[in-house]
Amino acid sequence: MLYVDGNWVEPGTAAIQPEDRGYNFGDGIYEVVRIYRGKMYQWEGHITRLFRSAREIKMELPWTEEELLHIANQLLEKNGITHEDDAILYLQVSRGYAPRQHDIPGDIRPVIMGFVRRKERPHADMKKGMTARLVPDIRWLRCDIKTLNLLGAVLVKQEAKDAGAQESILHRDGIVTECSASNLFAVKDGALYTHPANNLILHGITRQVVIELAKKNNIKVYEEAFDTEFLKQADELFLTGTTVEVMPIISVDGQAVGSGQVGPMAQKLQALFEEHIYSEVLV
Numbered sequence: 001m002l003y004v005d006g007n008w009v010e011p012g013t014a015a016i017q018p019e020d021r022g023y024n025f026g027d028g029i030y031e032v033v034r035i036y037r038g039k040m041y042q043w044e045g046h047i048t049r050l051f052r053s054a055r056e057i058k059m060e061l062p063w064t065e066e067e068l069l070h071i072a073n074q075l076l077e078k079n080g081i082t083h084e085d086d087a088i089l090y091l092q093v094s095r096g097y098a099p100r101q102h103d104i105p106g107d108i109r110p111v112i113m114g115f116v117r118r119k120e121r122p123h124a125d126m127k128k129g130m131t132a133r134l135v136p137d138i139r140w141l142r143c144d145i146k147t148l149n150l151l152g153a154v155l156v157k158q159e160a161k162d163a164g165a166q167e168s169i170l171h172r173d174g175i176v177t178e179c180s181a182s183n184l185f186a187v188k189d190g191a192l193y194t195h196p197a198n199n200l201i202l203h204g205i206t207r208q209v210v211i212e213l214a215k216k217n218n219i220k221v222y223e224e225a226f227d228t229e230f231l232k233q234a235d236e237l238f239l240t241g242t243t244v245e246v247m248p249i250i251s252v253d254g255q256a257v258g259s260g261q262v263g264p265m266a267q268k269l270q271a272l273f274e275e276h277i278y279s280e281v282l283v
């Protein structure tokens with residue numbers, strides 16, 4: 001069952017207004033929340049970011065955090081998600097529908113949509129690592145807002161895929177930002193490097209968790225921009241994100257990263273992350 005603008009509907013039966021601004025302009029916001037063993041992980045972080053995204057696009061959400069939590073819990077319940085299931089929960093809010101015009105209509109009501117989908121954790125890729133391609137970051141200058149406008153992300157991901165790689169690593173004039181749907185870390189001499197959380201990247205929740213886990217374990221973290229040369233000299237690279245967790249990258253543009261194998265830092269952070277999610281959700 002999906003939740004669409006206040007109604008519970010079966011997949012394939014939802015009606016979307018042709019002039020919904022999410023549909024016409026990508027004018028809206030979203031979140032993807034991980035469900036581990038039937039429980040939501042980092043709900044608080046996601047909902048805080050959803051409200052921030054709304055503020056940044058001048059959209060007032062007519063629901064409280066509690067009401068959204070209720071919708072999320074009902075999505076899990078109505079879709080029969082149990083403690084045996086790993087899944088994702090998708091929530092999006094479009095600005096609403098009105099006769100098409102670019103500026104924001106005065107009397108418009110946001111439209112919410114949510115679904116849950118069972119999704120296994122990417123164990124095999126986490127173990128063997130993924131391949132990547134460097135691609136120019138063609139996205140806009142407010143990547144910190146989690147908007148429905150994802151055409152830039154779609155095109156860079158496809159460019160990597162067409163070149164035979166699994167993921168795109170993005171750079172703006174040689175400065176590495178993040179990936180199409182995840183944040184990027186480089187490892188050099190035992191320390192972590194990642195782009196600062198400014199307007200050029202999404203302030204990833206997994207990124208923040210990994211930074212905190214690293215610091216707690218005496219691993220130095222530098223939130224500093226680095227260039228593609230530094231990237232190519234890195235001992236290890238890994239991505240972080242709700243669905244990819246801590247995902248090692250073992251080659252970029254066909255060249256091995258470090259040894260070309262999943263490195264010890266990625267393995268250590270994967271182990272710390274594993275401990276952390278189970279301590280958080282299995283309470």
Ligand code: PDD
Nearest residue numbers: 032180181182183202204205206241242
């Ligand atoms: N993507 N950077 C971008 C551009 C993203 O789209 C995402 C998440 C992240 C990682 O953020 P987090 O750790 O909070 O998931 C970084 C989601 C999963 C998606 O669009 O499917």
